[in-house]
Amino acid sequence: ITLGSLSILSISAAPREVSRGQSGISVSMTVQNLGTNPITDLQGSLIFTGSADRTAEYTVTPSGSNPTTLGGGSTATLSFTVKVVFSATLETVTIDGTVNGKVNGTPVSASGAAVTDQWTVQRSAELTVEQVIAAADTVSQGQTxxxxxxxxxxRLGQSQSAEAIIDSVRLVFKQGPVDKTSDYVISPNPGNPTRIAGNSTVNFTFTVNVGLSATPGATLIDAQVFGKDANSFQRTSDLTAAVTDTWVVVEGNAFTIVSITPSQSKITAGMLKEWQVRMQVQNSGSSNISLDLDAASTFIQLKLGANDVTSQYTIISPTALDEGGTLLSAGSTGHLTFRITKSGTSTGIVTITGEAAGQDLSTGLPISDNTNDSGTGEVEVQTQGSLNIELVQTSQPAVTASRSFNWKVTATVRNAGGSAIQLASNPVTISIGDNQGYQYLLPGTFVDGDSILNGNETKQIEIVVDRTGTATGDQPIAVVVSGVELNSGRSLQSNTGGASILVQSPAVLEIVEFRASRPTVTAGQANPWSVTLVVSNLGQSRVELQPATTSLEFRIDNQIQSDYQVELQPQKWLGNASTFLPGNTTDSLRFSVNRTGAVAGFLRLLGNVQTREINSDAPVSISVLSSPLVQVQTPPDVSYLANSMVPDIVNNNGFYTFKVRLRNSGQATVFLEPALTSISFSDGTNTFFATLDANEVTSLPPGDTRLTFQHRQVPAAMKQQTYTPKIELRGTENGNSYARTLLVTPNELQVTAPASVQIIALQPSQPTVTSQMDKDWHITMVVANNGGTDIELD
Incomplete structure (x- = not known):
């Protein structure tokens, strides 16, 4: 493995400026594998540095679609979504990163990109209405x-502030608490700014026409501003001015066009749906007026900027007042409705002007008015709405077949046109795979709770899948959204948005095997032993172990043994060292039995494995009772069989092999340590000591056993008297330490003077014989001459 086989080629961030609190910022990292071996477990992280390390001032979320494997010699892009904390330092920040992975299990990493990126952190934009200034302090009804x-x-007085986008500035007219804005026709200057830098001001100008019926008296002029941060698009507004203005309204002229009002403020270019323009006229004089409703005398015009686009529209002029007839009585108000059955094709804000004419019946003189001074209306002509599904995403990468568990399909929908679209009554059609077995909760609104998608607006709509179908594998998802264009009532349908979801078979657990670390244990022992459960996940869905409820139960003769102390240790799968068990895999769990129960017998184990299926959050468990697996034995109970020691008479200076018979009344076998197991006796000065013969029997199973000790010499100076030898037993039983001291029958051994002839041992040619058998066998007698002269045997 070549050191430095991983490299960061570049870091790229979309914005040049960001605002405090801004989220959803995209940053990408391009990495390269300089070696030939693939790199696995690929992960990256970002580092932010200003005048100091600023990484803690950002929340970074790696994309769930980031690759985790990088082939030899190849490059890949890792994507991140970044959020700036509200207290981020205001400065220029360099964006760098680190990346790490493994080559054949060996960690490799790299830090420091060849090409870094940077952005400047700013205060978020905050729009304020500083002052309203009216050019006149007295105005008259109808004045234009x-x-x-x-x-x-x-953010005046605050440097390093973000630029703001101004969506709208609105004038508000009030007399006391009563809103009088409707008394005025307000037209913003087309050259008004749409953006404003941080720590600065801009002026918006409006042309205001006073309505003919505007309420006389002192009127407060206030303003509101609506916009958003240019970096983060976070909304900002101010609903009242720091400094307002006032003017006084006085009475105006007699015959006037008070207002022109379209039946809808927005229309779609070329639409055939009928809409109306209503002209309000007022006779404030003392004589009646006969209106001339000829199209050349009383009419409306539509203008897009300086261009007259009236010819693009089909307009049906009125033949009478809406109230009836053509007579407008003294001191009255009437309405004329113009029907538009075909709309023009030029888009934008269209100003509606008009002219009305008639005759003063008292004087016979012609009378007329136009909207050059006041009373114009406007309508926004928009391009046709267009539904476009740009992205379909699922709330999780995999789900489980036939499970009743809620997961979501989210479609990102954009209105690529200008006209607003309202969702249809049943707006969503969805299919997943063959659609068999699927159940859906279909929405009636977008995620934000609204059903309207304005022009050039993007929203998300969620479909809840509350039951998954039966087919497994990668299943295609198809989504179609339907709506109605608000301006025209035209039905619209989106393209088919696509994605896929991995459907896996349900997790099914099986305990394949019980393994005990020991076939036998001793009742009541505190020395730990273990039980391993081999578990297979026969389904495809991954599960997560629930250690708190996974257990092991002990039974003897179908009776639950409650005095065992057991724990799952470690609390994860032994093979993959995690709590997750993927589908179609086998792994093991180990229980440590820290104290064994007091009842002896053949032990059966009830393994209870509890897990949670990751896809569906459904519980998945298995409980299996093993066959008799471990024998719980009573502790060893070793005693000396009286008068069983041979020889029981020995001579000074003689060599002897002592043998004793012991009885184990328990069930557990004792395995003796020969070097630590001994027989001894002493007169206070002289001691005989012999350890267990390792070539003979070294264990004490249940029942009677003869132990043989090594051939050793009785000290020449040992007092000639009777002795009670001591037997020291040291070893283990079922893995537990064992120690016991036994005494032979009191005064069973006698030490006498040395004999000239001594029988050292009797050795049969075979250990067992059959009663009354004819086959020869023999006994060898080992004889020693302990004296100083030769002996002739008799």
């Missing part, structure tokens, strides 16, 4: 072309 200026600020 009055100028009102609104000064808008963005």
């Amino acid at each position: 072309n009055l100028t009102v200026t609104v000064r808008i600020g963005n």
Whole structure:
């Protein structure tokens, strides 16, 4: 493995400026494998540095679709979504990163990109209405072309502030608490700014026409501003001015066009749906007026900027007042409705002007008015709405077949046109695979709770899948969204948005095997032993172990043994060292039995494995009772069989092999340590000591056993008297330490003077014989001459 086989080629961030609190910022990292071996477990992280390390001021979320394997010699891009904390330092920040992975299990890493990126952190934009300034302090009913200026600020006095996008500035007219804005026709200057830098102000100008019936008296002029941060698009607004203005309204002229009002404020270019324009006229004089409703005398015009686009529209002029007839009585108000059955094709804000004419019946003189001074209306002509599904995503990468568990399909829908679209009554059609077995909760609104998608707006709509179908594998998802264009009532349908979901068979657990670390244990022992459960997940869905409820139960003769102390250790699968068990895999769990129960017998184990299926959160468990697996034995109970020691008479200076018979009344076998097991006796000065003969029997199974000790010499100076030898037993039983001291029958051994002839041992040619058998066998007598002269045997 070549050191430095992983490299970061570049870091790229989309914005140049970001605002405090901004989220959803995309940052990408391009990495390269400089070696030939593939790199696995690929992960990257970002580092932010200003005048100091600023990484803690950002929340970074890696994309779930980031690759985790990088082939030899190849490159890949890792994507991240970044959020700036509200207290982030205001400065220029360099964006760098680190990346790491493994080559054949060996960690490799790299830090420091060849090409880094940077952005500048700014305060978020905050729009304020600083002042409203009216050019006149007294106006009359029907007066036109009055100028009102609104000064808008963005974080005045605060440097390093983000630019703001201004969506709209609105004038508000009030007399006391009563809103009088409807008394005026307000037209913003087309050259008004749409953006404002941080720590600065801009002026918005409006042309205001006073309505013919505007309420006389002192009127407060206020303003509101609506916009958003240019970096983060976070909304900002101010609903009242720091400094307002006032003017006084006085009475105006007699015959006037008060207003022109379209039946809808927005229409779609070329639409055939009928809409109306209503002209309100007022006779404030003392004589009646006969209106001339000829199309050349009383009419409306539609203008897009300086261009007259009236010819693009089909307009049916009125033949009478809406109230009936053509007579407008003194001191009255009437309405004329113009029907538009075909709309023009030019898009934008269209101004509707008009002219009305008639005759003063008292004087016989012609009378007329137009909207050059006041009363114009406007309508926004928009492009056709267009539904486009840009992205379909699932709330999780995999689900389980036939499970009743909620997961979501989210479609990102954009209105690529200008006209707003409202979702249809049943707006979503979805299919997953063959659609067999699927159940859906279909929405009636977008995620934000609204059912309207404005022009060039993007929203998300969620479909809840509350039961998954039966087919497994990668299943295609198809989503179609339907709606109605609000301006025209035209039905619309989106493209088919696609994605896929991995459907896996349900997790099914099987305990394949019980393994005990020991076939036998001793009742009541505190020396730990273990039980291993081999578990297979026969399904495809991954599960997560639930250690708190996974257990092991002990039974003897179908009776639950409650005095065992057992724990799952470690609390994870032994093979993959995690709590997750993927589908179609086998792994093991180990229970440590820290104290064995007091009842002896053949032990059966009830393994209870509890897990949670990751896809569906459904519990998946298995409980299996093993066959008799471990024998719980009573502790060894070793005693000396009286008068069983041979020889029981020995001579000074003689060599002897002592043998004793012991009885184990328990069930557990004792395995003796020969070097630590001994027989001894002493007169206070002289001691005989012999350890267990390792070539003879070294264990004490249940029942009677003869132990043989090594051939050793009785000290020449040992007092000639009777002795009670001591037997020291040291070893193990079922893995537990064992120690016991036994005494032979009191005064069973006698030490006498040395004999000239001594029988050292009797050795039969075979250990067992059959009663009354004819086959010869023999006994060998080992004889020693302990004296100083030769002996002739008799």
